[in-house]
Amino acid sequence: MRKKIAILLLLFFLSGLLGGCWSRSEIGEEAIILGTGVDLTEDGLIRLSVQIASPGAFSAGGDTSGGGKEPPAWVVWAEGETIEDAERYLAMKVPRRIYWDHSIILVIGERMAKRGTEMVSNFFLRTGEPRENMWLMVARGEARDILQAQPMLAKTSAQATGFLTRMKTGYIVQIWEYAEMRASKGVQPVVTGVEVQDFGEGRGPGQGENSTVQKKVELSGVAVLKVDKLIGWLDAHETRGLLWLKGEAKEGAVIVPSPGEPGKEVSIKIRRSHTKIVPEYDGENLWFNVNIYVEGDMVEQQSRVDLAKPEQIKALETAMSEEIKARTTATLEKAQTEYGLDIFGFGNAFHRKYRKEWREMQNHWDEEFSRAGVNIAVEAHVRGIGLLSMPAGSPEK
Amino acid sequence: MLEHGKIDGKQAIFLMLSVVLPTAILTIPAGIVRTARQDAWLSVMAATLAVLLIAWLVVSLSLRFPGKTLCEYAEEILGKTLGKIVCLLYIWLFFLYAGSGAVRQFSFFLVTAMMPETPIEVFSITVVAVAAYAVRNGLEVLCRFNQLFLPVTGLLAIVFFLSTIEMKPARLLPVFDAGLLPIVKGTVMPTMLMGEIVLLAMIIPYLNKPEEAQRIAILSALFNGFVLTASTLEALLIFGPDLAAHWIFPTFNAVRVISIANFLERLESVIVAFWVLGGFVKVGVFYYVAVLGSAQCLNLKDYRPLVLPVGVILVSFSSFMHGENIVDMIYYISQIQVPFMLIVFEVGIPLLLLIIALVRGKGGQSS
Amino acid sequence: MLKFIKPRRAGMMSRGKSQSRDERPTNKPDQTVTSGGSSKKQVLTPDLETNLREIKSILNNCSDVVYREFVFAQNEQLKLALIYTDGLVDNAQVSDQIMRALALEVPMSVPGQQITKARALEFIRERGLCIHQINESAQLEDIIRSILSGDTVLLVDGHATAIINKARGWEMRSITEPEAETTVRGPREAFVESLRVNTALIRRKIKSPNLKVEALRLGEVTDTDIAIIYIKGIVNEKLVAEVKSRLERIEIDGILESGYIEELIEDSPWSFFPTINHSERPDRVAAMLLEGRVAILVDGTPFVLSVPTLFVEFLQATEDYYHRFLFSSAIRLLRFLAMIITLTLPGLYIAVLAFHHELLPTALLLSIAAQHESVPYPVIIEVLLMEVTFEILREAGIRLPRPIGQAVSIVGALVIGEAAVRAGLVAAATVIVVAGTGIASFVIAYNLSASLRLLRFLIMFLSAFLGLFGLISGLAVIGIHLCTLRSFGVPYLSPLVPITGVNLTDTLIRAPWWAMFYRPRLIARQNQKRLAQGLKPSPPPSRRKG
Structure with a gap:
């Protein structure tokens, strides 16, 4: 009996083998998408552009027998009513099965973002194949141009952009993080901005004459969304303020005027920081106390003052606080006055503290936020001053 | 006696973990977060307390009739006809229905999350076939197999859950956001799913130390509660209440976004593969108690001839009794299965049996 | 050969299972010795000529049997005859200690005294022979068997009893280094083909009176000596009885290697997994005995069986116990990893390449995709091609004479692997996977790796069919199967499952010797403690102060 069952099972599996392997797709039969x-x-259709890696260009070991240089990626696009519709049209142009799982970035064009990002993100969150942790960005201009740019140090623009985001220099967001902001009433979504620029003058040797105009991708500020529609941008400076207020300024530097020598600057590299938002509400007035704590190391000094002294370090810390305060205030003002949107998550902080009041305030939160007062307090510390104690030739004392 | 094997306390606890967790870990977070929002984890903890009561009830009942399963002592308490009816109700509406529900959830999850092009029957037949192999070899083998893989899976899961950097405790605040009512509402579903440890009533006679049953039931309820609380917390800490309620399987998505040091990522299929092992055991246990109960009900000498027919029933139930699509399935779980199973099979009948047994003075040593 | 077997089989069927053990020796001559068909037990007659004629007729056409007739030095009327098989006896002993003693030297020791025919046998037994071990027998069957086993039979005229002299001595392989189980550290001796030498090798390691060596003969035609060895007081008595009853059940024409017995007494004949272990190392067998196992030695093979066998044994090498424990534990874990690789790596590779591309980092995915650009086959065919090639190469390497075997491996590794990649038949990654799997399979014990190699193909098919789900389903079935297995009543996976806490010290890791207090609980049931408490070395108290 046991043998019979075993044989039946075996037959079942083997017949399955003959019948076909349903979800099987061989690695050589797939178009691996790196960027979307x-x-x-213009006609109101959705254009889906994908950057498909051509594996030949990625083969390791440098087998030179292959003929010529294969371009590392192919950008192809199709239009349709919905994203899936466009994907079906795309499938008519791509001779392989479209495979999403390795897509690194999802770029939404400026016009599309103005129409609504939800229309885009829904497809990518619902179908299982594209991943929730794709980097989401909004292009200044066309998303297709981002995919077509040819960067240096990475083979394709999608990879280059992926590496750029991982450096965490700007504000970056994965698609599920966007979805969380989108779902929450206490914060309005912001998405990384990205744009294409020419390489310009600083071209490397040997790339001058015969190459066509190469383009590079650059992170540029963030896109501010109202609910899910693009309504404006923050530039790189304002993005720093956003990072401070969101408590995500973990990297980067603060440039402050040097104590004792106006006009010259000192750079302090951020090592550690966190931000605490404390809402206060007395039934009428709403205000927020934002406490920013930051630690950094001095890495550069233009002035010739001897800064390796306790009082100078104190002065440096004060300058640092001022600088950060100025940055954050500027961003905050823009959000409150120009956009009238809580992009910092003050609403969530308020919710945590005043859950009863939140229930009726959540529906007109953005107005409440715009009216709210904000006190920003920065506690800055300079921990290290690098390997130099004083600059060469500084006056002896 | 139909089953000659004996299992020890550790194996019984492990078995109860596998009975509850494999499907509960997927369905519970989404179900509760929708009602209880960021307090969902409190619901699970409250449910754990409720399950302790259920466990106590069932075990006290079983301990009054040492060496007998639910199906056997139902006859002793209620008389032959009524007892057999209760026994059949349990087999068809609880063991087989919930068992086939597990097969359905298991297969649907695999189809939705991993292999959309594959016919769902492939998964349901495979899982029942593998479970059948274990069931044929008896309770002992089922328990040993469970003991073999569960520690590995548990370890893997813990490592992954702990290594997430995306977690933010602030997402759990404020506590008691919407008051107590949503939390209480949220307890119903986890109570029902964790209440599946009433299957112990069929297994207690085969413990090598039946006097440990009370301890086993309590420990397994606590462990289950702990793991489910942890997984609900995991989903909440990563996604927050707003987004967690949007996913169908938040735990799965949580695993998907985890990325350790930028290279240990996208490992959800590995996690799912190990989870599948738990699915085999879960289905196997329901399968086993259905087969054992039927054999006892029919006064058979050997339960093995029933393995094949019951397997066929499981597969067909899973295809026809749980709706046509995943929306139906979730609806059935939350609207039909939860109240019905909980009230009738997990609390109602055992309580009734205990009361009648006490009134009629049936059953020997009460603990 | 068939002639011997057929009537036996028929007899078995007609008699059924009720046949009693006692009948066997009586039945034996029917089949093996006499051709005439007389079914009575044959005994010697007092007449030498008749006896010789009888023996010669039985050993008809056996040109290797030597008959040497001579007269007794003390009584020239007394005829004696020596019968032995040439090549199986120690010629020097037979000539010096038997012939010379009886034909020449007896008068010197007993001057002037005629030994009568009637007293001759007693006299020869007590004073005439210089042989260390002698037996007497009147049974023709015993005598024939002794002759063929290498004993020298002395027939004395007028006596219906023969003296059987153990003057065995034949050409045999000397004790050499183990071939299959080599070690860096540890004894350098291996069992040989002679049963007696093998028992001596074990006895030399365990000088306890409790080391019992029970003898048994199996095989209707070959009449092979078997020894059951165990340590009384440690071994579970029921186990010994079970081993004996399983062995005595065997009725077969011949046993040429312990593998015959292994297949005839194992618990799960259909299983892929070996439930009886074998070894050619005396130290390993001694260790097994000390853990309460029973060893079965078969004459004619250096491979000794030991039962019961646990799954973890195949991950344990003798050497583990000789090296320091940290290193041994690391090697154990490595072996465990190798076992998993042997079983699953090709399946995993297929599943990842045909179903779960997301598991690969993007860069690796692109690189592997580039390799597959030119490969025309689905990955399952590709892997199968390489796996089968590899298995053929491995088999060729084992069968061929050693110098050529190495050439085969070079041809296989370099030429086929490299050329197949160049020709675009397979991707380089596939070659890496197959080679890695092959190397991993060398790390674990041969008989386990043989079964894993077979199961690996099952896993590969399942993976090609359902991806990781298929792979894990296959593993689940294998896991359940392992849980059902028992070896002589002991769960195969113990002490891992069911967990026996105190025995986990010697499973995936090896605890230091001062912490391995117990024998395997399910094997040695009564006498479990093997080590005194508090043996962990520590510095002497005087040095602790300073």
């Missing part, structure tokens, strides 16, 4: 872009065309 979604634009809105």
